[in-house]
Amino acid sequence: MATKVPTRKSWESLDFWESKAEIFRKHESMEKKQHPVWTEVKLWIVFGLIGVCVGTIAFILALSEEYLTEIKIWIT
Amino acid sequence: MQLQQTEGALYTSFGFYVVYSVILASCAGVITVHIAPGATGSGIPELMGTMNGCKWSEGLSFKVLVFKTLGVILAVSGTLCVGKEGPLAHIGAIMAVLVLGLPFKVLQQFQLDVRKREFIAAGISAGVSVAFGAPIGGTLFAYEISTPNTFWTFNLLWRNFFCSAMATFVLGCLTSSYQGKQITLSDCAMLKFGIVAQDHRIPYYELLGAVIIGLICGILGAIFMKINTSLMRCRKKYIRRKWQKVLEVSLFSALTASTFFMIALSMDRCNKKSDTNFRSYHRARCQADEYSPMATLFFNTEGGTIRAMLSKGVQLTIAENFAFFLSWYILFSLTYGITVPAGVFLPGIIIGLSVGQLYGNVYTYLFPSQAEQ
Numbered sequence: 303m304a305t306k307v308p309t310r311k312s313w314e315s316l317d318f319w320e321s322k323a324e325i326f327r328k329h330e331s332m333e334k335k336q337h338p339v340w341t342e343v344k345l346w347i348v349f350g351l352i353g354v355c356v357g358t359i360a361f362i363l364a365l366s367e368e369y370l371t372e373i374k375i376w377i378t
Numbered sequence: 379m380q381l382q383q384t385e386g387a388l389y390t391s392f393g394f395y396v397v398y399s400v401i402l403a404s405c406a407g408v409i410t411v412h413i414a415p416g417a418t419g420s421g422i423p424e425l426m427g428t429m430n431g432c433k434w435s436e437g438l439s440f441k442v443l444v445f446k447t448l449g450v451i452l453a454v455s456g457t458l459c460v461g462k463e464g465p466l467a468h469i470g471a472i473m474a475v476l477v478l479g480l481p482f483k484v485l486q487q488f489q490l491d492v493r494k495r496e497f498i499a500a501g502i503s504a505g506v507s508v509a510f511g512a513p514i515g516g517t518l519f520a521y522e523i524s525t526p527n528t529f530w531t532f533n534l535l536w537r538n539f540f541c542s543a544m545a546t547f548v549l550g551c552l553t554s555s556y557q558g559k560q561i562t563l564s565d566c567a568m569l570k571f572g573i574v575a576q577d578h579r580i581p582y583y584e585l586l587g588a589v590i591i592g593l594i595c596g597i598l599g600a601i602f603m604k605i606n607t608s609l610m611r612c613r614k615k616y617i618r619r620k621w622q623k624v625l626e627v628s629l630f631s632a633l634t635a636s637t638f639f640m641i642a643l644s645m646d647r648c649n650k651k652s653d654t655n656f657r658s659y660h661r662a663r664c665q666a667d668e669y670s671p672m673a674t675l676f677f678n679t680e681g682g683t684i685r686a687m688l689s690k691g692v693q694l695t696i697a698e699n700f701a702f703f704l705s706w707y708i709l710f711s712l713t714y715g716i717t718v719p720a721g722v723f724l725p726g727i728i729i730g731l732s733v734g735q736l737y738g739n740v741y742t743y744l745f746p747s748q749a750e751q
Contacts, residue, residue: 342533344484349500349537352477353544356470356504360545361552363451363462363469370402370455371679375660378395378677 392639399635400628403456406449406718407627411620414445420464420721421446422523425471425502429495429524438498443472449719454680457635458627459710461680463509463569464721467519470505470545471498495529500541507542508549509723510569516542569681569724587741591734598707598729605711613715623717630713637705638676645672645698653691658682675702680724687731696739703732 410417416437428434436442450465474497478488488497499520507516517539521530554561617626648664649671660677662670671694674686686692694702710725741748 341487345488346537346540348477348485348488348497349541350544352470352474352497352500353504353541354548355473355477356466356501356541357508357545357548358552359447359469359473360466360505360508360549361556363447363466364549364553365556366451367454367462367679370451374395374398374455374457375677377398378391 388643392636392643395639396632396635399457400631401456402452403458403631403718404624404628406452406456406458407624407716409445409449409452410717410719411623414442414449416442417446417449417465417468417719418717419715419719421468421471421719422464425468425498426523426525428471429498429529430526437468438472438475440472440476443469443476446472446719450721453718453720456631457638458631458716458718458720459634459706459713459725460718460720460722461724461726462721463506463723465719466509466721467502467505468719470501470503470508472501473504474498474501492529495524496534496537499524499530499534500538503538503542504545508545511546511550513539513542513546516545569684569727587737591730591737594733594737595730598733602707602711606714609712610715627716627718630709630716634709634713637709641701641705642670642672642676645701646670647672647695647698649693651691653689656685656689656691658686659691672698672702680728683728684724684731687728687735694735694739696736696743699732699736699739703729703736706732 416434416439421437424434424437428438446465446469450462450469453460454462475494478485478494478497502523503513503516503520505516506519507513510516517535520538521535524530551561613626617623642662646662646664647670648661648668651659651667651669658674658678659669660673661668662673662677664670669692671692674692675683675694678686706725707729710729714720714722714725
């Protein structure tokens, strides 16, 4: 009877040890050589944008929860 | 909330309360079981794996973002003893991945798997920050759960903090604008504890109280783990079909709503409103200028319950306190693990608060003269 051999078709892993990820190291050094300050600024802008999006979602979530609870109390 | 006085009307109120809760919770269950299984639970253990090298594509998609948000709103509003703070970390992580995937040329250079981990960490930080209004706490939480932190740099720590601060600021601005209040940075979070006026020095003997409360909470935590682990084994064994999972969610919602309503009604007592700053009083069957302590605790949102427990205006007896603690602890231990988006932070805080308040009430009963000082 053939045994099942686990394959990696359903999952894969990222480069675990970043300092050994050759492609990333090359990409990062090239990035920094070409636009050292601009790359950093862009990163900060994107991180800020993530913050804005998460804050907005949290507001919608809090408002919806309060609204639904108010309805529950109102119909009771 | 004002409950009806006659027996028939009271049954109707009870029926509406339970049915409404069950409908909301069942919707959360259907969404999670049938549409977005990646939205189950808090998502934090999976994110720990993702940040340490495992790929979790099915949990970081737009579909999961929409249904996790919807599911957590429905689950919490459906009177289930679960929190929304853990799922917020997951929502933040998905948001970060989606922002990174936007079709802008500026973002193309960051669309690398290794960079993705940094953005996910930022999303988690922002999610936890908005929950508690704590950007530093959120950043440190992301650092902690990304152990062994092979991708962390000092720069990343600052960028994460900036992301968290932005999220908290935006939430504060939106909430203040919606409520028509002046924008304040000291009170901008989903869970507001309020401002505690420190008008007396804490004596040293109260440290003993902190040790006792810590010990009790530690033991309760261990018991919770034991119960939850056994229950999860049973769930894995017996609740395997999709309809069974949805039915389980509905049953737990009905059980929780019935228990809360019954306790609030059977321990109904009227007190005069004393705290003008606290606005979430529930009167149940009391007069307009009065409130029912148990209705105020049970019929509020989880954030409202926490504010009520911290407010000096809501006074509980030892029996009320014990009933509240026991109902939350048992229901939380049984509920956590059902197939809905759910977190453990808020229920943990509520149970911890009730233990602390119970200690304070017992201490006041045993040593009234010392408590007055």
